[in-house]
Amino acid sequence: MAERRKAKRKSISYYIQVLDADNQKVIGNLADVSTVGVMIDSHQPLPVGQELRFRVDTTPEVANVLNIDFVVRVKWCQMDNLSPGIYDIGLELVSISPTSADALARIADKYGSRESS
Numbered sequence: 438m439a440e441r442r443k444a445k446r447k448s449i450s451y452y453i454q455v456l457d458a459d460n461q462k463v464i465g466n467l468a469d470v471s472t473v474g475v476m477i478d479s480h481q482p483l484p485v486g487q488e489l490r491f492r493v494d495t496t497p498e499v500a501n502v503l504n505i506d507f508v509v510r511v512k513w514c515q516m517d518n519l520s521p522g523i524y525d526i527g528l529e530l531v532s533i534s535p536t537s538a539d540a541l542a543r544i545a546d547k548y549g550s551r552e553s554s
Contacts, residue, residue, distance in 0.1 A: 446471035447549030458490035458506050465526065467493065470545040472538075474529045475509070482524045483511045488531060499547050500540035507533035507541075 465479030509528035
C-alpha cells in the first residue's frame with residue numbers, strides 16, 4: 438500500500454497511556470504523533486470511522502495542564518505484525534484545543550525517538 442501521510446510524525450519511545458475521556462479506561466499507548474493525528478497500540482480493535490474522546494495525562498515537565506483532551510476519528514485499525522494480540526490504530530485529530538495541541542507537540546519533542554514522513 439502506498440504511503441499517504443503528508444505530515445511528519447515522531448515515534449514515541451516512552452509508554453504514555455491514552456484513556457477514554459468519558460470513563461477513564463485505558464485504550465492503549467501512544468505510539469506515533471504528528472500535527473494531524475496519532476497512532477496508538479491497543480489490546481482492543483476500534484471500529485474505523487468512529488469518533489472518540491481521548492485523554493492523555495501529562496506531567497509538569499511537558500505541560501502546564503494536567504491532561505490533554507482531544508477528539509479523534511479512527512482511520513485504520515490492523516493487527517500488529519510483530520506483537521500478537523496488539524492492534525495498531527491510526528487516529529485523525531478531529532478537535533483539539535491550541536493548549537492541548539501544544540502539549541502534545543511537547544510530548545512528541547521530549548519522548549519522540551525519530552521523525553519520518
